[in-house]
Amino acid sequence: MQWHEENLAEDAPQTATAEDGVVRALSLANALLNRPGGLTREQIFDKIELYRERRDERDRLTGAQRQRADAALEKLFTHDKDHLRHCGIDLIEPTADEDYRYRISRSQYGLPDLDLTAAERSALYQAQLQFAQHTIAGLPHAVWAVDPHASEPAPPGAPQVTQASIGSAEEVDHLLEIARIGLRTPITFRYTARGRAQAETRRAVPLGTGARGHWYLLAHDLDRKAQRLYRLDRVSGTISTLPPSSLGEDEAATVEQIARAERYEDLDVAAELDRGVEGFTGHQVLEGALRAHQGEAPRTLPKLTRVTPGRRKDDAAAKTERVINMIALLLARGAVQPSELMEKYSLSPAQLLRDLLSISLVTTDQYPDTLDVQPFPPLNDEEFVTRYLAADEPIVLRSTGGGALDKPVSLTKPGALGLLIALQSLIELGLPEDEHIAAAAESLRTKVLAIVPATLAQTAASMSLGPGxxxxxxxxxxxxxxxxxxxxxxxxxxxxxxxxxxxxxxxxxxxxxxxxxxxxxxxxxxxxxxxxxxxxxxxxxxxxxxxxxxxxxxxxTGSSTPSAPADAAIPVVLRFSPSAAGQSVLFSPVRQQTDKTSGARIISTSFVTEEAVIGTCLRAGGDIEVIRPGGLRQAVAARALELVERSRP
Missing domain, CATH: 2.30.30.100 (SH3 type barrels.)
Known part of the structure; x- marks a missing residue:
């Protein structure tokens, strides 16, 4: 690593550091790839500084303290190995026959060549262009990883006939959680059904996924002992695996039957989505709107904070996977602008800075400057934005360690899912005259499914993206x-x-x-x-x-997207019920606050007319409630009452 003192002004304190877990895992991969014969555990701890520091600290201790420090070091080492395996890197555990050496085979490292046909390559870029205005996290990298030697596609002569952005980023995050676990494996999550004020715990076995505007999970509900459909924007928190020990005897038998495909064997996900994605009847919707607007609105409002774009917070394994693929891109392309890295990997400025610092610290003892980032970024977040990103000077990554990390190692889980969604959209949402593109997309999809983790392939294969x-x-x-x-x-x-x-x-x-x-x-x-x-x-x-x-x-002309009207002049404060909180992003919120207990969300925004506000609340059936102004709240209640009376059976 080269150190540049001028990058840190006297009045700009250091606010950014590399991420130790990423640095350790990447240094471990780099060390083993550069030594085909492998390394023992102690040799690894000798050659990688972040292990060596921990080991030397352990060696200064005695008795129980030393035992605890040794256990902590071993746990750290195990996590780092797991992170590399999460990336798809086959890190081989040692045996006595191999002198207790850990190995990574360079011949097995990186993605296999998918040997794309001209038609498949065309479908790959058609998929990317279809989502050009609505980037799925990781999709640009996935396109490059699948076809790393292709040049960037030329801008199309005319905009795509179809532009796609399916579901919200939050829904896709939940879909990714399901894909990491896989279908027919019991899961648990918090869910707020329509009309409910609080989230409730659900225990279910996923059967399939799909989109009908929103993303949905089709699953067998273990508590209701029946098939259910869950809208993913109504899921709160994380989706996690349900421990087998928590299942009753009958539930365990049901899970086993579903896993062996003895139940739901011939399930038609598309047909079930079409059948299940239904709303309330007209009378029920109006009654819900009336109930929500009866009575006075709260006299005081919680403090609303300005809305800023949210980004996925990756765990250590996902960060390792992203950074190791970023290294491959930088080494392969020679020079890449920071703005392109942020777009390809859906990064905030702060996370890009930490990724670059982590890359610069990937070392082994024989190559102290293994990866040299030029220009080296400042260590202060504000200076990184105002100087480094503003200049957007291409980043060059020089390797003095033999180019061991120069191949894309995976599509990354978000990128793989995004690519499979994009290909599926070409297959299901394409034009009638584009059957040849759909056929090529289907062929490429089959190849991609063969190289991604089995759980992700299983989930993606079940997807149905047909229109409502x-x-x-x-x-x-x-x-x-x-x-x-x-x-x-x-x-x-x-x-x-x-x-x-x-x-x-x-x-x-x-x-x-x-x-x-x-x-x-x-x-x-x-x-x-x-x-x-x-x-x-x-x-x-x-x-x-x-x-x-x-x-x-x-x-x-270039593609554009629907947006809030510029002449929206009616300011309002709306409350979204816990089950509808995810929809608030569609109303261009300026400020918002989410109740941490219930999940309900209050936003401030503007509409073109008062009639637009009234219609929106009536159609929402009580899921959207006017809080301010009071007169408009009363107008919604009066209109709802009038229509309820008219619609009585």
């Missing part, structure tokens, strides 16, 4: 109009419950979060508009009319 049943007819008509470049006549109900008829030139289908939109040039509004498919009550193609000049120009 209510959207399919309009989606098919819209896709055909886009292909043929002709306008459509549609009837549309906007968020303020205003019904209009208009002619539009559709140019793109956009899957964003739980909704599907038609991006189009609206001839009535004379501008680009996004129309939610579930709000289109009638869509009639106009095959004998030509696409407008403005529509043709919009088709050639």
């Amino acid at each position: 049943a209510g959207d399919r007819a309009a989606l098919k008509e819209a896709q055909q109009a886009i292909i043929a470049s002709h306008p459509v006549d549609l009837c549309y109900t906007d968020i303020s419950d205003r019904r209009t008829t208009r002619v539009v030139d559709p140019v793109q289908v956009v899957h964003q979060g739980p909704h599907v939109y038609l991006r189009a040039w609206c001839r009535r509004a004379q501008g680009e508009r996004f129309f939610r498919l579930d709000r289109i009550t009638d869509l009639r193609p106009l095959p004998h009319e030509q696409q407008s000049e403005q529509g043709a120009q919009l088709r050639e």
Whole structure:
């Protein structure tokens, strides 16, 4: 590691350090890869500084203190080995026949060559472009890892006909937790069902996953002794494996039957999702909205804090996997800008700085400067942002240790899942004329499933990403109009419950979060508009009319996404029930607060009209409640009461 004093100004104290667990694991991999004959445990502790310091400290102790220190050192070593295995690195435990040496075979290190065909390579980049506006964590790295020798794809001549972002980041995180555990293995999690005020513990055996706007888990509920469907944005906390010792005799027998596929053998996940993703009846929805808005709102509000984009907090194993793949990318590409690293790995500035510092400390005794990061980053978070990131100078990583870490070792779990979701979207959400792309995506998906962990492959193979049943007819008509470049006549109900008829030139289908939109040039509004498919009550193609000049120009412009209207002038404070808290992100919150006990969330935001607020709360069935202003809360209650009376059987 080269030290640059000028990178740390006198008035800028050190606020960033490398992460010891990542440094130890990577140094262990580097040491073993550079020594094909292997190393004993004591040789490893000699050559890697962070082990040597712990060992020397242990050796200064005696008696029980020494025993405890030795146990702590062994535990640390075991964790580091496990982290490398988590990355897919086959670290071989020693035996007497091998002189008690640990080994990593360089011939077995890294991802296998998938030998992509031209069609599969095209499908790979089509998948990346389809999610270009909505990056899945790790997807850009996964694309590079699968095809590391390919050049970056050229920008398409026209935007993708389909742009996708399926579910929220929080839902995908929960999906990843399920994928790490696998299907047909009992799990436990906290879940807030619709209409419930508190999260409850669920014990279930996963059977399949899929998306119908939101991500869902199809599972056998052990307490209800029946199949259930769980929406992943209503899961709170982490999803974890259920200990076998906690199962009763009958429950253990049920789990065993499910594991052996003696139950749910012919389960059709897509059909079960279509059947199970249903809301309340109209009357029940209105009654729920009325109950939520009866009575006075709270006189005081909790302190709301400004909303900042959240990022996944990786554990030590995930960090190790990410950094070891980042090393391979830097060594393979020669120079990579910090902004590209942040995009590829979905990193905050603070985490990128810590990753670079961890890389710079990967050493063994014979190569004290094994990996040299240039330019070396400042050790202060603020300076890293204002100087290093602002300059965005390409980072060069020089290896003086033989290039042992120069191959992508894995797709990373988030990246593998993201890639499989993207390929599945090409297969299930593609256009009718793109059957050849779907076939290539299916072929590539099969290859990827063969190189990812079995639990992740099992979960991904069960996925169903089809559009909601209510959207399919309009989606098919819209896709055909886009292909043929002709306008459509549609009837549309906007968020303020205003019904209009208009002619539009559709140019793109956009899957964003739980909704599907038609991006189009609206001839009535004379501008680009996004129309939610579930709000289109009638869509009639106009095959004998030509696409407008403005529509043709919009088709050639870069993709954009639905966003909150700039003229939203009605400020409101809304409360989302615990089961609906995950939906608050769809309403562009400015400030928010989440109740740590119940999981309910309060946000401040703005709407275009008061009617839009009233309609939103009525359709939410009590899951969204107006807190401020009081007059608007009363208006929701009055409208709900009026409609309840009308809808009584």
